[in-house]
Amino acid sequence: MVLGSDSTESTGHTPQGRDAAMDRTLTALYGGARSPGGRAPGERAAGLGASAPAAARWLGDIRTYFPGPVVQVMQRDAIERLGLAALLLEPEMLDAVEADVHLVGTLLQLGGAMPETTRESARAVVRKVVDDLERRLANRTRTTLAGALDRSARTGRPRPRDIDWNRTVRANLRNHVPLPGDEGAGTVVPERLVGYARSGRAVRKEVVLCVDQSGSMAASVVHAAVFGAVLASMRSLDTRLIVFDTAVVDLTDQIDDPVDVLFGTRLGGGTDIDRALAYCQSRLTRPADTVVVLISDLYEGGIRDRMVRRVAAMKESGVEFVALLALSDEGAPAYDRDHAAALAALGVPAFACTPDLFPEVMAAALEKRPLPVPEG
Template sequence: MDERSRRWRLVLGGAAEESLGELSGNEAAMDAALAALYDSGSADGDGSRRQRSAGLGASAPQVARWLGDIREYFPSTVVQIMQSDAIERLNLTSLLLEPEMLDAVEPDVHLVGTLLSLNRVMPDQTKDVARQVVRKVVDDLERRIANKTKAAVTGALNRATRINRPRHADIDWDRTIRANLKHYQPEYRTVVPERLIGYGRRTTAVQRDVILCVDQSGSMAASVVYSGVFAAVLASMRSLRTSLVVFDTAVVDLTDQLHDPVEVLFGTQLGGGTDINRAIAYCQELVTRPRDSIFVLISDLYEGGVRAEMLRRVAALVEAGVQVVVLLALSDEGAPAYDHDNAAALASLGVPAFACTPDVFPELMAAAIERRDLRAFAAQMSARS
């Protein structure tokens, strides 16, 4: 069997065996692992479904063996997709409450979201293993985002405190040259600057207040994970005063736990309703310096509270000078489902609502710190996607 036929045989499953041939060795094991997940049934002649003998069922030992098989035969990115599909398609959520199962899985953001949703019903003997799984994912995320986030935020803070009579070491040469291009001297082939633009002197004072307000309804699981890690990174920067607020129909302030993002994530409670208005009301009380404050609402905007009041509160924040950012999702999951009416209403207030990937979030924070036009930023993000 050539490579092309082998791949098609694995894609199409056992139904293609007669036309494409039989697999053997590792390929047969790969096919069996795929069939156990995706071939949950086949069609009879009358169109009804009949059960196959293969499958994962609800047997913990069988699932554990299957998890071991897919880790052996597939790359980690494929393993994570298959795990996520298994949890969704075969309702294996309850099996994740068993420590031996958690030892067998490949940790990723989606698995962390599932574990957080099970936090309240998880047995004590499972919680220690679950924390280890969450810790591994959080550490990987921090390594991925921390340096880029700190560099972007620090650069934005420096640019935001530009001065026009800088010391030589503080001159922003790129901006100085652009501002003085009209003074170019062709005969000397140089620019004679009439106005110097520089960075402000470094300071240990808090320059911006950042409030992350995160919807913890079930559909926002990946966004909750990324938000918790980003909040911990931002909280580690002395130039920022960072607050993290999560909400469903209740509001919980997790700011005092930002020293440990794992504790932050286990302080969330995925699922339940949504009261965005109540959450914004709480966050309004945290704003003491409007012109130096950035309010980031991360929500799909499906409001279960008082919609009109929610919009009035956002308008009040904007009018006071707060830089308001609304993210429909903070994840790699693609285009999110969201309330289009509420997004349009926010846009009419000058607050665009758009999705953002974790890799782009540092750029977004830099744009917010510099008070750039976030509508243009949102349009740029849409063009990228």
């Protein structure tokens, strides 16, 4: 590299002008600083300073010199390496950051310590990220699920374009008529048609999103809040949103506004999955028409075996159960492999799901067909 804390020593080149400014921003973050403004003895490191103004200037600099995705990576590194999270409690800092899902997760973890002077700025940052996600995900989700809801309702008097020919042929195999002179060949007379009924305005399916709000699940909580609002906007779905750690909170009354949902969460703490599922189970009214989506890394702080037994009981009652280790673009987190294997033995594969795949997963669950589990 020609930029960074060791660039002059390693290349003999001294950056000038814009390169020098970029070099300073990189050195402030990666040049050995141990805390905001601190450095190891003898190390060349500018640091970010111990104040919000210094950090805000640095955030402005990286947005000037680097593209958005790089800025987001550098912000995350600054939060982890230099203790930048504490400075996010200052409004001027929030005005300088590049908003993304990871930043929202950090803000939510700081929620309890956030002063009132910062709270409105934080809500504005969260609102921006939520609105961007809704624009990207909402239309495709509604379209995909509307089609699944249409197909999930069968009728014996379908319109021609709604005939399910595979099911119709199977239903009429006894009406096979052989063709003269061509042994083994023939045709099926479709005395009974099977097809899809178009959905009306009535609620026909129930969805329960049960979301682990432990600290490692921050990005998943953000996406779940957005998808919860999208699902709640569909008239043929009755959607509930439950978040949990060792306690259980029903946020269904706030589901229309993901920002309210997110500020109603409490990231961090322990996990009691069984207690959360017990609450969900107690709210089921039509198990055979219900999809329960558990979003959790499956690390159980409650009674381990009872959680698995509860999932088995819900499935036996007719519930379509989905287990997602994460709902984010970050891939699979660390997770409890024993619990994942136990769920798989019940016919519930546990896997990490990207936001782009989630509509397809929900469509498959609503139609009670195999889930599109990613390979690997």
